[in-house]
Amino acid sequence: MRPTVLTAYRWELRKLVSQKRTYIGIGAAVVLPVVFVVVMALQSGGPYDAPLGHNLRQTGIALALVLLTFVSRFGAQLATALVAGDIVASEHAGGTLKMIFTRSLRRGQILGGKTLASFTYVLVLLVALLVAALVSGTIAWGFDPVTNFSGTHVAAGHALALTVGALALFAAPLLAVAAFALFLSVVTRNSSAAIVGTLVYALAQEALAGLVHLDFFRHYLLSDQFDGWHGLFHSPTAWTPIVRALWVSAIFTAVPLAIAFGVFRRRDVAGE
């Protein structure tokens, strides 16, 4: 039986599990909520001006949502780039790419496995953040209703479901960042260049969003899509930013991936 993209995917996961680098981002995602709670416990103030920040100290559910805003500026992109930016480039540098290119998998299947593994890592990262935030937030401030942007009280169970939805929506632009990191990993063949390049890409979009006040332009930058989940916490639900986050992120994901696959499939492997 011929191997498939799932064979490549399974082994990419196995490789990720075996590398220390994988645990840096996930470890940070687990530690960050705990540190946040400890800092809040040691002081009387807090980031109440953050979206839904007024719920902090009222309910532990709010912690995950506030942290999304914090990590959307830099941390999530860094953790994503550490893995997705390295996943192809490290194989060029290590000389293993030419070994796996001479087996029975197509190059597209190999990159497909790497793409799926990078995306899985992003999802695991967010799940780790969610679980750590819910556990530490609930221990510190209880499991109580959330007051949404419209001032409506949302029951704790419903708020939890919305929070899971918020993380799922937050994943969309983060997967686009992973796609860009993967593209740089393929094109530059250099892990450091891919990681730094991804951060510059994310920060440049952030800076553009800050400089340009034309909503028409700003709403279609990737950075704006990290706030798409806010729509879930309006009464009634604001679907426009949610839908936009999905399709804009999809475009920002598809374009770099298409180029990466094109380059990867035709690449000469010389000198590694």
Add this chain to the structure above:
Amino acid sequence: MSTGSDEFLPVAARGLVKRYGHVVALGGIDLTVHPGDVYGFLGPNGAGKTTALRMLLGLLRPDAGAVSLFGRDPQRELPAALDGVAGFVETPHFYPYLSGRTNLELFAAFDGGDARSRIDPLLELVALTDRAHDKVGGYSQGMRQRLGIAVSLLRDPKLLILDEPTNGLDPRGMRDMRSLIRRLAGEGMTVLLSSHLLGEVEEVCTRVAIIAAGAIVYEGTLTELHASSSVRYRLRTTDPRRAVAVCVATDGVRDVDVFDDDVTFVATEDSVLTLSRALVDAGLGIAALVPETETLEQLFLELTDARDSELRLAGAA
């Protein structure tokens, strides 16, 4: 594209060209490996051996020319063109954070079929069973080379392509590696082996191609190579000075020289017959008239030096 006669050849490379800017890495080479060959691809470092092997394995696209492996084009039909083919270029590389066994499991999964069932026998074959669960990061160069062979054999290949397989091995490792190659060839596997070690090629190969500065300067059997060269003879007579005069006067005898009391010269077999009669007619007693076979090293240097001279002349022109 393969021609009809190339269809069943393990390797048929025709007119392969590769340029990097102004540098010509391969200048239109042909390679023909027959079933059952242990084919030595011989050349000095930088001659283009690895570039050609990369093309055979579909890792590098030629600027011109075509390759076929058992009639399939690795430039267009991957991975199907590598069915029954295995090997590596330069040093084999592995995932250092995985064990030797896990690396083999990974490559077996990427091969599909029943490759996984070969892992244990192959670990035993390359004498790595005891270290199979250690991370490859802690392996010596020799162990990695052996693991490279095991990874190649996972595919149960009909054609094995090895690039300098004894690189970095100690003398015992080199001996074991050559013995393994002979054993695989004995079991019917076709082996294409690149090397710059003449002794290695002479020891294990049945046919050779010699490459110099991106061009094939010889392809054939080692026996033919020795036979094709001009043979130098050594002559011992009762009077070396008169013998030299007779040699110089005989058609087809050239490069006459004297070492101690022996006369040496280069000649064809027919000329030697004529010369022997002339020596007897001149009243000289012949104590010895023997051909001196050139070593592979001498032949190799003659061929590669000739190519270098051609390039220098072309450059000067």
